Amino acid sequence: MKTSTCPSCGAPVSFRSIASLYAVCEFCRSTLLRHGDEVENIGRMADLLEDASLIQLGSEGRYRGVHFAVIGRIQLKHASGLWNEWHILFDDGRSGWLSEASGEYVVSALVPVAEAIPAFESLAPEAAVTLAGRSFTVTDLETAHCIAGAGELPFKVESGYDVNTADLRGNDRFVTIDYSETPPLVFVGYPAKFDELALANLRPTREETGGVAIGAGGEFKVRAFNCPHCASPLTLHSPAIESVGCESCGSIIGVENENIRLLARAAQTVHEVPSLPLGSKGKLAGIAWEIIGFLKRRTTVDGIDYDWSEYLLFNAGGEGFAWLVEDQGHWNFARTLSEIPQAVRGQSEFAYQGEKYRLFNTGKAEVVYVAGEFYWRVSVGETCLAEDYVCPPTMLSREVSDREVTWSRADYLEADAVRQAFAPTLPLAKPIGVYANQPNPNGERHRRVCRQFWKFALVALVLQLAFVVVGAASTVLKHRIVFSPAQDEVTSPEFVLKSRARTLHVRHATDIDNNWLSLTTTLVDKNTGKSWLGMQEIAHYQGVDDGESWSEGDRGDDIVFKDVPPGTYYLEIDYELGSDRRTQVVDTVEVVRNAPGWSNYVLLMIFLVAFPLFTRWRNAAFETQRWSESSLAGDEGDDGEDE
């Protein structure tokens, strides 16, 4: 570390990083340029605006296991509010940047890029940019106004200059292109949660009338103030809050450092009553949240307005912000995505983290009501193009404005979970229809029924094969009989049944042609005289008509004798031949005991398959109802997912 003396006031000035060419004297605010061991005063730095950031020069933290110290700061401002770029020095000598904006933190470093950087004017939200062989998507374009700098800085910071910046995301990386220099500076980094940084030596408690009170260890105490229009009491829960909507009069107040400014006077004419009141506290998935903001948004399709509510949640313990979205009685818990999907606008489906998402809705969303605190300068009437992609129970939403694109992930939440978490006094709206990412209750049921069906089918097949193989089917008689027109009765040879036959099939296979044959088959027990009678009609006709052959009837027929006791038997067959053709008919009669039947097996399978078919129908009906609500309904005619 090199220490010099400020040429303006004589105060000691430290240069801990070799990358620090400039330093701002903390006493007289002189900007000092380092020349070796000497420093030159090149002007006075403007004062920083007082904000509620918890970080200060000298704060320390850890990133990916490496300790760092905060040695410098650049404060900037854009349309949505203030943000800080903290210059950090790692213990291994590397320097980097900790960006703090809208409650999000990104650790990045300056990266040399060989290829040409696209001009700022050529960029648009969602544009693809290739840097160092990697593809990134433009997510935010800002013209930032530099307010001031502090501490050690690697380049000159001038108060009051405007700088164009472009934020890009690709996979889990975050890129900022700073167009203040030529060529532009490229910073590449990763998002980090406040808790992950393990920051210490944060801003201490300061007691100041009407000022920002920071608790010891960096805990932000809720700040109270009055609406400048109607004097209603309002609160600030986080240093990231940029605007507050007054519930009483509808005014929107901008929060800038210690000052509040009326941005829109009583902008809303309709007073909405949120189902979950502002200030409600509850726990979702073990995390404590407080509802600090309420938005009503609207999309119009075919002249019909569809409204939904969004509740901004805040967790003071480091989780930051989240959203509860309520639409037609259905609830979703949503958070902004750091790693954005690779999907172009209007793409019908894409894969993200191993899941396939399908486009469900697309349209313009407009803010129609605002109440409570927000981390950007929200305004009634602000619009964006919104697209929803679903993979139930998850939904990924893209919102695109002129300068920015954001992605968020929503997970379906049962109304009961919301009720249990926040215990609202007013009843929540009952869910209507099927929501975009509502989980299908029939899906799992259908899968279980299908698994059962396959198990039953296997058992049925094993049983059937057992009856076929083990059932001891055997042919006890096979004999050729001639049915002559000159006679009317034939007797078969005898055959023996050694044991009781559950069934005795008598099969006739004839060579009858264009004639009919009437049979009366009598099974006779030779010893007891007991008989069983069976009557059959066999007919077969065939011909050629206009070159096309046809046939009708069957040349054979079966008859079954049931429960035949053991004994010696013969068949007595009385027959009558049709007069269509007076030729003899040769018949091969076969007697089979306990012949296995397949018709029962087929009937069983038909019965068993009815259950999975039914659950499949219910599953598909649910999906049909879901997709009927899609803004793309009628374009695809989809009937839902299969198992």
Next chain:
Amino acid sequence: MVKGNLVAGLLALAFFSYAQYAGWNLFDKEASAQGARSSGSRLYHK
């Protein structure tokens, strides 16, 4: 539904097993038993 399917399936398998053992068949043409008859003679004629 799942429990109902399980019960119905087990009952159906049991019924199928008995039907196969007993030789039941919806599509079989079944003969009828008659009383004793003297061997070799006919009780009816067309």
